[in-house]
Amino acid sequence: MTIDVTIYHNPKCGTSRNTLAMIRNAGIEPVVVEYLKDPPSREQLIKMIADAGLTVRAAIREKDTPYAELGLDNPDLTDDELLDAMLExxxxxxxxxxxxxxxxxxxxPxxxxLDILPGTHKGPFAKEDGQQVLDAQGKRLV
Structure with a gap:
């Protein structure tokens, strides 16, 4: 099965690396966008957030970022202000x-x-930390 998949990826992030490996385990070679080097446009970011069913605030990364230093924890900030910070x-x-x-x-996590990939996986898969995600038949364990 051929399916077009795009991942906005940070190779320094274990969750991102695990996700990319799971996509490849499904027999899919995705388009890999290293978003720190090639960030999405404002329109793309808004669409990704909406299509994922998230709020703009839920799509912000707090850990290991300047989130607090920039005052982004202020609940009065608008979505536009938060998007501006994410794009900057x-x-x-x-x-x-x-x-x-x-x-x-x-x-x-x-x-x-796996929710948005076809159910045909090449076999077992474990995350970098050893947690088994798929069994030998490619069936989801978690």
Missing amino acids: DPILINRPFVISPLGTRLAR SEVV
Whole structure:
């Protein structure tokens, strides 16, 4: 089965690496966008967030970012202000976003990506930390 999948990826992120590996385990070679080098446009970001069923605030990464220093924890900030910050400093975009014809997900935890991939996996899969996600028949364990 051929399916077009795009992952907004940060190779330094374990969750992002696990997600990319799960996509490949399904026999899919996705379009990999290193979003820190090639961030999405405002329109793309708004669409990804909406298609994933998230709020803009839920799509912001707080950990290991300048989130607090920039005052982004202020509940009075508008979505436009939050988007401006995310586009100015893409490290604030939570990751990895994955887009497929079956849907869009913020793959946190990484196995959420399985919801938008066809059910044909090459066999067992374990995350980098050893947690088994798919059994020998490619059936989801978590």
